[in-house]
Amino acid sequence: MATIQDVAKAAGVSPMTVSHVINDHPHVRKSTREKVLLAMAKLDYRVNVAARNLRKGRTGTIGLAVPEVNRPYYGQLAALIIAATEKYGIRVSIEQTGASRENELDALSLSRNRLYDGLILSTVGMGPKDVERLKVDYPVVILGERIFDGPVDHVAMPNVDGSRAATRHLIDRGCRRIAMLSGQVGDEVDVSSLRRSGYRLALESAGIPYDPALVHELGSSTMRAGAERIRAMRDGGADFDGVFCVTDTVAVGVLRGLADLGIRVPDEVKVIGFDNVEEGEFLVPSLSTIDPDHVMMATRAVDLLVRRIEGSTSVDGHEEFVSHFSLVARESTGG
Amino acid sequence: MATIQDVAKAAGVSPMTVSHVINDHPHVRKSTREKVLLAMAKLDYRVNVAARNLRKGRTGTIGLAVPEVNRPYYGQLAALIIAATEKYGIRVSIEQTGASRENELDALSLSRNRLYDGLILSTVGMGPKDVERLKVDYPVVILGERIFDGPVDHVAMPNVDGSRAATRHLIDRGCRRIAMLSGQVGDEVDVSSLRRSGYRLALESAGIPYDPALVHELGSSTMRAGAERIRAMRDGGADFDGVFCVTDTVAVGVLRGLADLGIRVPDEVKVIGFDNVEEGEFLVPSLSTIDPDHVMMATRAVDLLVRRIEGSTSVDGHEEFVSHFSLVARESTGG
DNA sequence: TTGTATGCGTTATCAG
DNA sequence: CTGATAACGCATACAA
Numbered sequence: 001m002a003t004i005q006d007v008a009k010a011a012g013v014s015p016m017t018v019s020h021v022i023n024d025h026p027h028v029r030k031s032t033r034e035k036v037l038l039a040m041a042k043l044d045y046r047v048n049v050a051a052r053n054l055r056k057g058r059t060g061t062i063g064l065a066v067p068e069v070n071r072p073y074y075g076q077l078a079a080l081i082i083a084a085t086e087k088y089g090i091r092v093s094i095e096q097t098g099a100s101r102e103n104e105l106d107a108l109s110l111s112r113n114r115l116y117d118g119l120i121l122s123t124v125g126m127g128p129k130d131v132e133r134l135k136v137d138y139p140v141v142i143l144g145e146r147i148f149d150g151p152v153d154h155v156a157m158p159n160v161d162g163s164r165a166a167t168r169h170l171i172d173r174g175c176r177r178i179a180m181l182s183g184q185v186g187d188e189v190d191v192s193s194l195r196r197s198g199y200r201l202a203l204e205s206a207g208i209p210y211d212p213a214l215v216h217e218l219g220s221s222t223m224r225a226g227a228e229r230i231r232a233m234r235d236g237g238a239d240f241d242g243v244f245c246v247t248d249t250v251a252v253g254v255l256r257g258l259a260d261l262g263i264r265v266p267d268e269v270k271v272i273g274f275d276n277v278e279e280g281e282f283l284v285p286s287l288s289t290i291d292p293d294h295v296m297m298a299t300r301a302v303d304l305l306v307r308r309i310e311g312s313t314s315v316d317g318h319e320e321f322v323s324h325f326s327l328v329a330r331e332s333t334g335g
Numbered sequence: 336m337a338t339i340q341d342v343a344k345a346a347g348v349s350p351m352t353v354s355h356v357i358n359d360h361p362h363v364r365k366s367t368r369e370k371v372l373l374a375m376a377k378l379d380y381r382v383n384v385a386a387r388n389l390r391k392g393r394t395g396t397i398g399l400a401v402p403e404v405n406r407p408y409y410g411q412l413a414a415l416i417i418a419a420t421e422k423y424g425i426r427v428s429i430e431q432t433g434a435s436r437e438n439e440l441d442a443l444s445l446s447r448n449r450l451y452d453g454l455i456l457s458t459v460g461m462g463p464k465d466v467e468r469l470k471v472d473y474p475v476v477i478l479g480e481r482i483f484d485g486p487v488d489h490v491a492m493p494n495v496d497g498s499r500a501a502t503r504h505l506i507d508r509g510c511r512r513i514a515m516l517s518g519q520v521g522d523e524v525d526v527s528s529l530r531r532s533g534y535r536l537a538l539e540s541a542g543i544p545y546d547p548a549l550v551h552e553l554g555s556s557t558m559r560a561g562a563e564r565i566r567a568m569r570d571g572g573a574d575f576d577g578v579f580c581v582t583d584t585v586a587v588g589v590l591r592g593l594a595d596l597g598i599r600v601p602d603e604v605k606v607i608g609f610d611n612v613e614e615g616e617f618l619v620p621s622l623s624t625i626d627p628d629h630v631m632m633a634t635r636a637v638d639l640l641v642r643r644i645e646g647s648t649s650v651d652g653h654e655e656f657v658s659h660f661s662l663v664a665r666e667s668t669g670g
Numbered sequence: 671t672t673g674t675a676t677g678c679g680t681t682a683t684c685a686g
Numbered sequence: 687c688t689g690a691t692a693a694c695g696c697a698t699a700c701a702a
Contacts, residue, residue, distance in 0.1 A: 017689070055694055114381065252614060283618070339696065351673055383695050674700085
């Protein structure tokens with residue numbers, strides 16, 4: 001493979017001049033530039049990114065650590081983040097953490113090998129106790145709920161307000177016994193806890209008593225868990241006329257479970273989710289949900305990270321960004 | 336940031352000894368090793384991957400070019416491919432091509448900048464005419480349908496046989512007027528053409544005449560397109576009792592469209608898709624489909640690529656791998 | 671078992 | 687406007 005040296009020789013100039021041409025430096029005479037470009041074409045020259053990285057101390061790649069690219073919400077996020085990096089000419093390398101605290105911490109230290117110029121980290125396993133570990137000397141943006149007031153920039157979802165709006169919507173549609181299916185609840189600042197808070201706030205505002213028997217914690221936020229749990233609840237004699245699901249994924253399972261029970265949605269029970277995944281619009285019945293503006297979250301995360309990368313350590317403090325949301329009313333709550 | 340030199344100084348040895356320790360070379364006395372490890376820990380030493388890459392001529396990263404990580408089938412594939420690279424200690428960087436020929440060719444030449452050790456490329460936009468462009472001097476594995484007998488390794492889906500089995504299944508369940516919704520049909524070797532072939536073969540075997548009026552080409556293989564087209568077909572007076580959809584994504588839309596028309600599935604019309612995406616099991620009705628063994632495809636693609644990377648150019652010829660499939664019968668075809 | 675010399679390909683700096 | 691020099695951090699080959 002041709003190197004800058006080869007091109008220089010072929011063009012009858014010094015390697016430095018070739019470098020100038022490659023990097024679009026001004027002060028290069030037109031005729032020289034053309035000579036060089038010709039030689040480059042003839043030799044099919046390609047820059048060696050590894051060498052450039054070594055010299056510049058940058059890799060041009062950022063890491064994105066998510067539980068799994070194939071999970072509905074994270075897949076969408078990954079797609080948007082990759083799209084958002086394009087305008088900066090940055091590439092994205094994906095690490096799958098499986099939502100485990102261990103792997104999230106690993107991703108954090110992998111980046112320290114100067115593999116990436118920065119890291120966007122979805123914290124699902126890590127909790128507030130791990131805040132100390134975030135004190136690293138390279139750019140990090142946290143995407144998720146479990147770390148607040150950490151030492152780094154943070155992009156979060158409108159969990160409490162969104163959930164409150166979702167629950168409120170069920171109440172407006174006439175529901176009085178509203179079940180909530182959450183994922184695992186931990187230390188007060190995970191997604192499920194936050195969304196439960198919104199749920200409670202909405203009930204309180206409406207003067208509806210909170211009934212612990214209607215609030216269930218799933219082992220995992222999957223379709224299967226949603227389907228199984230809703231059937232078990234009804235089999236156990238639970239009485240509800242509305243269900244707020246912690247994610248659309250769970251809601252898909254709940255719709256399935258209710259169908260198995262022969263319960264009509266929305267006539268007998270109304271259902272709402274959170275995330276606005278693409279298929280919600282096409283389910284039967286179509287799924288009402290909260291749309292947390294993924295595009296904005298992705299864009300913001302990338303912009304924050306790039307700002308840190310460019311400005312190195314010069315940006316003081318850290319930023320907390322919570323995206324806006326909108327309620328999407330579809331058939332599962334009566335349209 | 337500490338370098339090998341710093342560690343060497345701190346440990347009172349030469350830089351080379353540190354390197355030996357880092358790379359687990361034998362012939363290092365235990366006591367020396369420990370001295371070095373101690374110094375590394377004290378200085379919080381991290382290898383500089385860029386430097387190592389330059390020296391070794393490898394980057395430890397492969398590229399994965401897919402239309403979009405968020406599309407059902409490709410997201411799943413990406414997740415599996417990333418998982419499959421883990422055992423090799425390789426990272427995956429994702430390029431989104433948007434299914435455009437241009438961007439696919441770009442991905443191909445980007446890799447030539449020695450950014451990646453190899454590339455897994457989903458060809459959707461590129462066609463047989465671009466085969467020449469695949470003659471590159473670094474490892475490439477094609478994942479997709481449109482390139483056959485190219486100069487590189489190729490992992491493909493069982494499109495014809497799978498589609499044939501899907502159509503055959505509808506026939507077995509009593510369908511006689513079977514519609515087919517495909518994506519864009521191009522040059523005989525794209526997914527849609529291949530799946531159409533399977534469809535025709537099944538009809539022929541069963542002695543059912545091929546009716547062009549029942550075969551429709553969608554502008555894009557989306558849920559929306561599926562829903563709209565099936566409604567338009569029925570509005571136009573089309574008469575069918577079964578639908579074979581080119582992908583599960585389209586099938587989800589079709590189920591929705593049929594619901595809009597008040598047509599009962601599977602009683603009046605039976606529906607089957609292709610891909611076995613996760614949500615199929617939880618739809619109402621649950622979706623019958625062809626499962627092309629994604630895990631095997633991902634594993635195979637990674638293994639083939641790694642073989643090329645390790646063996647450099649030493650592997651002769653190229654391999655064509657077509658995965659096996661299984662039929663998943665669910666409610667949409669009568670269980 | 672450990673150390674020395676050298677170069678991977680590029681670019682920053684500064685001189686011409 | 688162009689070029690000489692040096693250095694980024696590491697690992698191969700070989701010598702001691």
